[in-house]
Amino acid sequence: MEKKLLEEKIKITPQRIELIRKLRELEKTHPSFNSVYKTIKKTQPHISRSTVHENLKLLVKKGMIRKFYYKGETRYEINQKLHINLIKADGTIKDIENDKINYHLEEIEKILKESEKIDIKNLLVLVE
Numbered sequence: 001m002e003k004k005l006l007e008e009k010i011k012i013t014p015q016r017i018e019l020i021r022k023l024r025e026l027e028k029t030h031p032s033f034n035s036v037y038k039t040i041k042k043t044q045p046h047i048s049r050s051t052v053h054e055n056l057k058l059l060v061k062k063g064m065i066r067k068f069y070y071k072g073e074t075r076y077e078i079n080q081k082l083h084i085n086l087i088k089a090d091g092t093i094k095d096i097e098n099d100k101i102n103y104h105l106e107e108i109e110k111i112l113k114e115s116e117k118i119d120i121k122n123l124l125v126l127v128e
Contacts, residue, residue, distance in 0.1 A: 001064050001078075008062050018044050019055050023065060023078055030085065030093040032073040068124050080122075082106065087128040096127075 001020045005012050022040045037052045056076060059065045067076050082105045084096040105123060112118045
């Protein structure tokens with residue numbers, strides 16, 4: 001991700017590097033904003049909520065991470081590959097990457113683009 005920051009001419013700050021590091025640590029949990037903030041606050045005690053929020057917003061805008069909403073919370077994920085987010089009974093979210101499923105997800109994208117004329121930014125599938 002640091003390479004992408006450089007390509008986008010985005011200043012690399014200690015807070016951004018730490019935020020990216022924490023996102024990677026939390027990647028499998030699809031963390032909420034509050035989880036990200038609490039985690040980064042442990043190593044960056046002076047970081048503000050607005051700094052974390054603005055940097056997450058920037059990373060989303062640049063396509064480095066994506067966000068989605070689940071049960072009233074904004075969640076973040078690094079995995080940009082086509083996949084299904086499976087919400088387990090305990091509320092955790094697991095990425096399901098499977099070649100057969102991905103084939104069908106690609107077909108769904110194709111149908112939406114060609115038949116429905118929908119310009120897809122990203123396809124997000126939540127299965128509960």
